[in-house]
Amino acid sequence: MIPRGKLYISNKDLFTGIYYCFADYFRPQKTETAEKNDKKLICLSVRTGFDLALNALNFSAGSEILVTDINIPDMFRIIAGHKLTAIPLPTNKQTLNISPAELQSAITPTTKAILITHLFGAIMDTDELIAIARKYNLIVFEDCAQAYAGSIYEGNPESDVAMFSFGLIKTNTAVRGAIINFKDPALHAKVSTINEQYDKQDISSFLKKLLKAALVKLLTTKAIYTGFYSLAKASGKDFEEVLVGFTKGFPGDDIFKQIRYRPCSSNIKLLQKKLDNFKQHDIATRIQLANDILSPIPNDYKIGTLNTKHTYWVLPVESNDPLRLISCLRRNGFDASQKASSLVKHSASPTVANAEDLILDNLVYLPSYPAMSKKDRNKLSRLLIDCD
Numbered sequence: 001m002i003p004r005g006k007l008y009i010s011n012k013d014l015f016t017g018i019y020y021c022f023a024d025y026f027r028p029q030k031t032e033t034a035e036k037n038d039k040k041l042i043c044l045s046v047r048t049g050f051d052l053a054l055n056a057l058n059f060s061a062g063s064e065i066l067v068t069d070i071n072i073p074d075m076f077r078i079i080a081g082h083k084l085t086a087i088p089l090p091t092n093k094q095t096l097n098i099s100p101a102e103l104q105s106a107i108t109p110t111t112k113a114i115l116i117t118h119l120f121g122a123i124m125d126t127d128e129l130i131a132i133a134r135k136y137n138l139i140v141f142e143d144c145a146q147a148y149a150g151s152i153y154e155g156n157p158e159s160d161v162a163m164f165s166f167g168l169i170k171t172n173t174a175v176r177g178a179i180i181n182f183k184d185p186a187l188h189a190k191v192s193t194i195n196e197q198y199d200k201q202d203i204s205s206f207l208k209k210l211l212k213a214a215l216v217k218l219l220t221t222k223a224i225y226t227g228f229y230s231l232a233k234a235s236g237k238d239f240e241e242v243l244v245g246f247t248k249g250f251p252g253d254d255i256f257k258q259i260r261y262r263p264c265s266s267n268i269k270l271l272q273k274k275l276d277n278f279k280q281h282d283i284a285t286r287i288q289l290a291n292d293i294l295s296p297i298p299n300d301y302k303i304g305t306l307n308t309k310h311t312y313w314v315l316p317v318e319s320n321d322p323l324r325l326i327s328c329l330r331r332n333g334f335d336a337s338q339k340a341s342s343l344v345k346h347s348a349s350p351t352v353a354n355a356e357d358l359i360l361d362n363l364v365y366l367p368s369y370p371a372m373s374k375k376d377r378n379k380l381s382r383l384l385i386d387c388d
Helices: 011-026 046-057 073-081 100-106 127-135 185-196 203-219 222-234 239-247 255-259 265-276 281-294 322-331 374-387
Strands: 040-043 064-068 085-089 111-117 139-143 161-165 178-182 316-318 363-365
Touching: 011 203, 011 265, 040 046, 040 185, 046 073, 046 111, 046 139, 046 161, 046 178, 046 185, 046 255, 064 073, 073 085, 073 111, 073 255, 085 100, 100 127, 111 127, 127 139, 178 185, 203 222, 203 265, 281 374, 322 363, 322 374
Parallel strands: 064 085, 064 111, 111 139, 139 161
Antiparallel strands: 040 178, 161 178, 316 363
């Protein structure tokens, strides 16, 4: 079976990270110069960076933050934990943008900020959104956790806070870590001061993440993955839940207790190494893979067809019967899933969606990675047409 969940990290980089852990354990470093920048902050996660910025901004209780209506649950929990109200704006399934007109109409006297979330590797058009935000003196957050693409996009320079993730399943992963870009050096300084008060992540905690990543890489080799899938199915276990347990970044209910740490020096050094050695060509290869698979299939399947800056971090398609499509693809050797992402739609979103709104329940995530053969790409395209 062709697996999903391939990690963007080599065995060499994993062993380098493990080496950093042992080296730092026996020869601890007192400073991390990579953190010293007047507009960038390396922190534990995007969740951490968002929480830090909200702490520094200290909006009054009850203030509103306009948000892309689809994100991971923790981002909505962080907003609620700061006693703020998230006001969702729908995501267009063709552009993967939010509407400037709907943004404009949602602004009230209590609106303080907007959180723009780029989904699936697509990069949203943000210029008009930011122009509206500036008109009303709103703080602009960009959640680029799913949109890292090297030099293709480094955040809109007019955004106040742009957040990039290098967690376990992200592009160019360092297994854990994030980079937060700030427009205002004063806000950066305030956030950095708060961050310095956090305890450092234990080296042993980061080492465990590296070992888990090594296990995931082993499991997602084709032969082992097929056996693992068959074993889970034979034992009556939910294969989806088993796999999610390996890749979930911050399990548990108390998100603040888990994210309020600084990354250890080993984590920072591995992240810096991954940034320094990122191969821009990998993004072009990934885009070509998506085009090879999607080009032959009907447009009704496709998500984000009108987004001109799509880098395809993941490859979802829309189906009228997702479970039937998944079953058919798995019978034919492709591990498709509805649970390859932890995204949710905000609970306050309209119960009756516009025809152009993205509906998560209809999405099926396809197994796709650049090493997939031309034969397998063609077979997957044919199955998408035949199965649904």
